[in-house]
Amino acid sequence: MTTTAPTSHRELVAETARRVVAEHPPASTPRDEFLGACFDAGLAWVHFPHGSGGLGVEAGLQDLADSVLQGAGGPVPFAINPIGYGMAAPTVVEHARPEVAAELLRPLATCEELWCQLFSEPGAGSDLAGLATRAVLDGDTWVVEGQKVWTSLAHRARRALLLARTDPDVPKHRGLTYFVLDMTDPGVEVRPLRQMTGAAEFNEVHLDGARIPDSHRLGEVGQGWRVAMTTLMNERRAIGGGSSRRGSGSIGTALRLWRERPDLRTPTLRDRLTQLFAAADAARLTGERQRVESGDRPVGPEGSIPKLVGAELNQAVYDFCMDLLGVEATLYGSYDPPDGVDDATDETAGAGDVQRAFLRSRANTIEGGTSEVLRNILGERLLGLPGEPRTDTNRPWREVPRG
Amino acid sequence: MVEFEFTAEQRALREVARDVCTRWSPEAEVRRLMGTPEGFDRTVWRRLGADVGLLGLAVPEEHGGAGAGLVELALLAEETGRTLLGGPLLGTVALAVPALLAAGDDAVAAELLPGVLDGSTVLALAATDDRGTWAPAQPSVTTDGGTLTGGQAHVLDGAAADALLVLAAGEQGPALHLVDGGAPGLTREVQSGLDLTRRQARLRFDGVAARPVGSAGAAADAVATARRTAAVVLAAAAVGSAQRLLDSAVEHARTRLQFGRPIGSFQAIKHRCADMLVDVEHARSAAYHAAWAADEGTDDPALAADLATVVTTEAHLRVARGTVQVHGGTGFTWEHPTHLHYKRAVSDAALLGGRAAAAARLADAVLEPA
Structure with a gap:
């Protein structure tokens, strides 16, 4: 197994990135123009085919491209359009018709069109394949009825990845179809969903006669689950991938707090922080090792390890921070964000916002695959343990109890 | 690389x-x-x-x-x-x-x-004191220039050794000395161990003829380098043992039937196995990182070795405990091999100064860097 990209590919990526930076100086180039140049040069997703924002080289070389582009002051498009860059693009490039991919990818890459993901429903969380939103074909247009929830960025997104039921009379996994939805359609209504931090990072999305041209279907009718797997594995990697720098992320917040506040230190807290550091660094090194070992192969079920570990570690680290802060931890800045809508995540929160990050971290073990589901994936797909006996897989979806 | x-x-x-x-x-x-x-x-x-x-x-x-x-x-x-x-x-x-x-x-x-x-000579490093403290500031063996007097305990492979490198205090400070395994005045006693797959010995020096090795000034660094190297080796051995334990737990969970189904289909068992997998993966990353740090300088070798000790000892112990539990009563028997690895995990966590000392050094290096 070769895990290293050929030197010629490295040179191609580095040379292309340097050329883009030279021809479009980030400081004086509008953001969408710079990102468009990156897309046209094949640096948006280097492993994508030529013409689709890629160069057809190893995915591992993306870091090299990003370090040149962002090192020169270029924007971080993943931070602006995370679902677009992390999940939508890989799904679109793999499953959309070429002319549709051509229409969708460039505005995604320039961040002129932000993306969101319409998967979870009030009645379908971990059991995503049991979802109830219906799509019915009317001529060459699909008409969608239902409700989605936990949709980040829905209030700003132009497009959505949508998973809907197109056949209720077959077992649940077989009756799903995957679409790209235009969020400006009059049948789409977005309502903010307030969370325990006070912010409304997520939304409910009500679909009432929303219309989708059949050309915006990804994959075959009834094959939606298979397409969704592309998205979900990329989601787990996007959430859990973490940084490769020692002491970054939540453990960095804890270490900074420890250094800044000698007045709060106790021996038992010091022991706890040491254990947390060791766990965080082992997780970081495991991420590094997985990247080296997987090389240019697609992410497999092992991608669930960083997500599982990162989520639980975040919670333990913020628990520690709260204990370190002592009675100061009982204070909270404000539960009313200025505009009622707050996209802040624990990653963007500053040191003064430990309490908010602490509350936010409760969601880490739920969003993007609960820790329970991830442990099932590790147990069943990596270790080969048998699944739970199932009562729903061979019955028509219509007959499975829901509630 | x-x-x-x-x-x-x-x-x-x-x-x-x-x-x-x-x-x-x-x-x-x-x-x-x-x-x-x-x-x-x-x-x-x-x-x-x-x-x-x-x-x-x-x-x-x-x-x-x-x-x-x-x-x-x-x-x-x-x-x-x-x-x-x-x-x-x-x-x-x-x-x-x-x-x-x-x-x-x-x-x-x-x-x-x-x-x-070529495997014909067993050489041991005797750098503990009479209580087994690793690299003591005050060695419990002293030298008058020609011979050694005193005692040491918990010397790894000390009884089988054909020759010993002994840390002893002399006029110029602690120095290494070469002692023949059969030298008159040297008595050796195997210490009855919790882990029966490793041997430790108590040594008694009673005017034992010894030859200085290297300069006195180099001894402390030489012992520290050796300890660090051994810590990485111990960490890697723990990875192999932990992987073996996990494989055995998973195999048992796949094939043992209770309530009419494999016990590994119960999430209580499956999730424990998943956590053990994460432990093994983290241990492997930390152990090999320490090896690469020592060889290629990808990290501070001392910090990486202590990190490997902390991560692998905890992981090995958790995986060993989990493997006993997944096997149920069988895992508690003498006949089943799990206890051999479990005792390895318990014992290894205390060797070479132990995991608490490694955690303390790690904390000093990371939490309040100069």
């Missing part, structure tokens, strides 16, 4: 190590050796050295070794840990040889290393 990317040579070495360890250390042999005084088979040890050439992996070529590094040694250790192969890997290869090389005494090295590398 990219960290975590094994070369073709390293992958071939792993195959060889796996093959010989599997062949020469089946469970029945491990159990037989547990009952012998030395705890290992000298014929097997000589074959590992003379025939397969695995005992000098990390020894420079000018000293007759393979000139490879700690990554290679870690690959070997992982396989010995997986199979609980008996032998003085820790005492001789991981501790005494690095100490000897670091002491910089070419004459003694030239004398001892050929026998060590």
Whole structure:
């Protein structure tokens, strides 16, 4: 197994990135123009085919491209359009018709069109394949009825990845179809969903006669689950991938707090922080090792390890921070964000916002695959343990109890 | 060289190590050796050295070794840990040889290393005090210039050693001394161990003739280097043992039926196995990172070694406890091999200064850096 990209590919990526930076100086180039140049040069997703924002080289070389582009002051498009860059693009490039991919990818890459993901429903969380939103074909247009929830960025997104039921009379996994939805359609209504931090990072999305041209279907009718797997594995990697720098992320917040506040230190807290550091660094090194070992192969079920570990570690680290802060931890800045809508995540929160990050971290073990589901994936797909006996897989979806 | 990317040579070495360890250390042999005084088979040890050439992996070529590094040694250790192969890997290869090389005494090295590398000489590093404290500031063995007096405990592979490198306090401070295993005045007693697959000894020196090795000033650093090297080897061995435990727990969970289904289909068992998998993966990353840090400077080698100790000892213990639990009553029996690895995990966590001391050094390095 070769895990290293050929030197010629490295040179191609580095040379292309340097050329883009030279021809479009980030400081004086509008953001969408710079990102468009990156897309046209094949640096948006280097492993994508030529013409689709890629160069057809190893995915591992993306870091090299990003370090040149962002090192020169270029924007971080993943931070602006995370679902677009992390999940939508890989799904679109793999499953959309070429002319549709051509229409969708460039505005995604320039961040002129932000993306969101319409998967979870009030009645379908971990059991995503049991979802109830219906799509019915009317001529060459699909008409969608239902409700989605936990949709980040829905209030700003132009497009959505949508998973809907197109056949209720077959077992649940077989009756799903995957679409790209235009969020400006009059049948789409977005309502903010307030969370325990006070912010409304997520939304409910009500679909009432929303219309989708059949050309915006990804994959075959009834094959939606298979397409969704592309998205979900990329989601787990996007959430859990973490940084490769020692002491970054939540453990960095804890270490900074420890250094800044000698007045709060106790021996038992010091022991706890040491254990947390060791766990965080082992997780970081495991991420590094997985990247080296997987090389240019697609992410497999092992991608669930960083997500599982990162989520639980975040919670333990913020628990520690709260204990370190002592009675100061009982204070909270404000539960009313200025505009009622707050996209802040624990990653963007500053040191003064430990309490908010602490509350936010409760969601880490739920969003993007609960820790329970991830442990099932590790147990069943990596270790080969048998699944739970199932009562729903061979019955028509219509007959499975829901509630 | 990219960290975590094994070369073709390293992958071939792993195959060889796996093959010989599997062949020469089946469970029945491990159990037989547990009952012998030395705890290992000298014929097997000589074959590992003379025939397969695995005992000098990390020894420079000018000293007759393979000139490879700690990554290679870690690959070997992982396989010995997986199979609980008996032998003085820790005492001789991981501790005494690095100490000897670091002491910089070419004459003694030239004398001892050929026998060590071909497996005919067992060399031990005696750098504890009479309570077993690792590298004490005040050694409990003293020298008057010619002979050694005092006692030491918890000397790894100390009873089987044909020669010993002894840390003793002299006029110029602590220095290493070479002592013959059969020297008059030296009494050795195997300490009855919790882990029956490793041997530790109590040593008594009563005017034992000794030869200084290297300069007194170099001894402390040589012992520290040896401890760090051995910590990485111990960490890699823990990875092999933990992986073996996980494999056995998973196999049992797949095949053991209760309530009409494999117990591994219950999430209570499955999720425990998933956590054990994460532990094994983290242990592997930390152990090999430490090896790469030592060989290639990808990190501060001391920090990486302490991190490896903290991560692998915790992981090994958790995986061992989990494996006992998944096996149910069977896991508590003498007949089942789980307890051999469990005792390895418990014992290893306390060796070479122990995991608490490693955690304390790690904390000093990371939490309040100068």
